[in-house]
Amino acid sequence: MDGSTLSLVLFSGTDDKLNAAAVLTAGAAAMGRKVNIFLQYWALDAFRADRIGKERGLAPEAGPEGAEAYRKHGGQHWSEIFRQARFALEQADHIVFLVDGRSELTSADLELARLLRRLARPIALAVNKIDSPVREALAHEFHSLGIPHLFPVSAEHRLGLDELLDHVTSGFPVTEQDAGGQRQPAIRVAIIGRPNVGKSTLLNRLVGHERAIVSEMAGTTRDAVDETVTVAGRQYTFVDTAGIRRKGKTKLMAEKLSVVMARKHIRQCDVALVVLDAAEGVVGLDATIGGYAHEDGRAIILCVNKWDVALNKDKKAFVEKVRDAMKFLEYAPVAFVSALSGAGTSQLFPLIQRVYEAASQRIPTAELNRFVAGLHFEPEIKIYYVTQPSVRPPAFVLFTDRTGKLHFSAERYFINRLRERFGFTGTPIVVKTRQKRG
Numbered sequence: 282m283d284g285s286t287l288s289l290v291l292f293s294g295t296d297d298k299l300n301a302a303a304v305l306t307a308g309a310a311a312m313g314r315k316v317n318i319f320l321q322y323w324a325l326d327a328f329r330a331d332r333i334g335k336e337r338g339l340a341p342e343a344g345p346e347g348a349e350a351y352r353k354h355g356g357q358h359w360s361e362i363f364r365q366a367r368f369a370l371e372q373a374d375h376i377v378f379l380v381d382g383r384s385e386l387t388s389a390d391l392e393l394a395r396l397l398r399r400l401a402r403p404i405a406l407a408v409n410k411i412d413s414p415v416r417e418a419l420a421h422e423f424h425s426l427g428i429p430h431l432f433p434v435s436a437e438h439r440l441g442l443d444e445l446l447d448h449v450t451s452g453f454p455v456t457e458q459d460a461g462g463q464r465q466p467a468i469r470v471a472i473i474g475r476p477n478v479g480k481s482t483l484l485n486r487l488v489g490h491e492r493a494i495v496s497e498m499a500g501t502t503r504d505a506v507d508e509t510v511t512v513a514g515r516q517y518t519f520v521d522t523a524g525i526r527r528k529g530k531t532k533l534m535a536e537k538l539s540v541v542m543a544r545k546h547i548r549q550c551d552v553a554l555v556v557l558d559a560a561e562g563v564v565g566l567d568a569t570i571g572g573y574a575h576e577d578g579r580a581i582i583l584c585v586n587k588w589d590v591a592l593n594k595d596k597k598a599f600v601e602k603v604r605d606a607m608k609f610l611e612y613a614p615v616a617f618v619s620a621l622s623g624a625g626t627s628q629l630f631p632l633i634q635r636v637y638e639a640a641s642q643r644i645p646t647a648e649l650n651r652f653v654a655g656l657h658f659e660p661e662i663k664i665y666y667v668t669q670p671s672v673r674p675p676a677f678v679l680f681t682d683r684t685g686k687l688h689f690s691a692e693r694y695f696i697n698r699l700r701e702r703f704g705f706t707g708t709p710i711v712v713k714t715r716q717k718r719g
């Protein structure tokens with residue numbers, strides 16, 4: 282184990298944990314921790330022993346070993362998988378034991394906790410699917426597993442993950458390189474959009490050279506290309522959908538595929554570059570694709586391509602059209618480029634960095650509470666306390682005297698003031714409320 286790599290083992294007694302693993306790795310990257318995280322994921326449940334080791338929150342994938350174990354040990358009892366995972370567990374800097382906060386503890390969980398404790402490695406207990414105060418109270422029942430460091434989390438809603446990651450990475454040495462700020466993780470940028478808007482041309486332009494991204498083979502499984510470039514000391518990994526040319530592919534099929542691929546790539550990116558076609562204008566499918574990036578909480582740039590052939594070169598008018606068609610993306614900056622000529626494309630780099638940093642911005646709790654004290658909600662709402670439990674996207678939890686969700690207009694007011702005050706350019710903001718318990 283070198284000093285800059287944290288080996289983290291995520292261990293779980295049930296299935297349905299890939300999501301959590303994905304979020305954890307992404308979360309680790311999102312935090313911009315000055316450590317490399319080597320994450321291994323082991324689930325005991327029935328047939329699954331995926332091993333996903335990736336540095337810096339790259340999208341987890343079951344490696345060949347994982348796939349092999351999956352085949353070989355299909356249906357085996359979990360103790361076999363524990364036996365296999367043992368080496369990883371013993372080497373781990375930290376073990377995260379993940380349990381399902383919505384299920385009763387099983388005897389397998391208890392047994393597993395006992396085995397894990399016996400390893401005498403640092404262990405954190407992550408109780409997943411905790412996304413409400415009621416559940417948070419329930420999470421504490423899991424103390425009976427005898428693991429003192431308990432973290433209620435919601436992998437799906439990305440709650441509590443920063444606290445967990447803070448805990449497992451605390452006291453971890455900062456490498457010299459990192460201290461100099463040299464080795465920040467690459468910003469992952471998904472280039473998404475309808476067919477023919479110029480995604481691949483843009484990718485080539487951004488990475489500075491052509492690459493073969495079209496596979497002529499029918500039924501090819503390669504569906505994405507990614508390429509990393511360093512610009513002004515910062516790494517960017519661009520992901521584009523490989524052109525899959527199947528014979529007889531209809532326009533409709535191509536459009537459907539573009540949505541499927543967008544959804545897939547969005548999940549793995551930090552920033553979504555939603556490419557629009559200036560010549561064709563904004564259409565429904567653009568809004569659909571942009572909507573997925575928004576719902577997934579990604580930082581977003583609306584990139585108007587083919588500006589060279591736009592009929593009307595009035596940027597302001599075009600922005601208005603864009604805003605009109607995608608009201609929910611009013612926070613996303615609009616950039617005008619020509620992937621073909623290269624005009625405007627180099628400005629995308631600082632813009633990507635800007636929205637990425639905005640999405641990663643964490644407001645200190647004290648500052649946040651001072652800020653909220655100065656707000657005037659109408660109708661009045663009593664706000665006791667505010668926290669920002671996570672970044673990417675920035676999520677805020679308001680503890681109020683009300684039950685249920687904030688009224689739409691109150692939420693809007695809060696988000697707008699946050700944007701004014703702290704400048705969350707290009708990132709969705711998530712607001713949750715909790716009723717203060719007496």
Ligand SMILES: Nc1nc2c(ncn2[C@@H]2O[C@H](COP(=O)(O)OP(=O)(O)O)[C@@H](O)[C@H]2O)c(=O)[nH]1
Nearest residue numbers: 476477478479480481482586587590619620621
């Ligand atoms: N005029 C013009 N044409 C472009 C531009 N970008 C891409 N194209 C053309 O649009 C077509 C589709 O481009 P491509 O990158 O394959 O689109 P994709 O399907 O989104 O990957 C190609 O003929 C490109 O040459 C641009 O900025 N201006």
Ligand SMILES: [Mg+2]
Nearest residue numbers: 480481522524
């Ligand atoms: Mg393409």
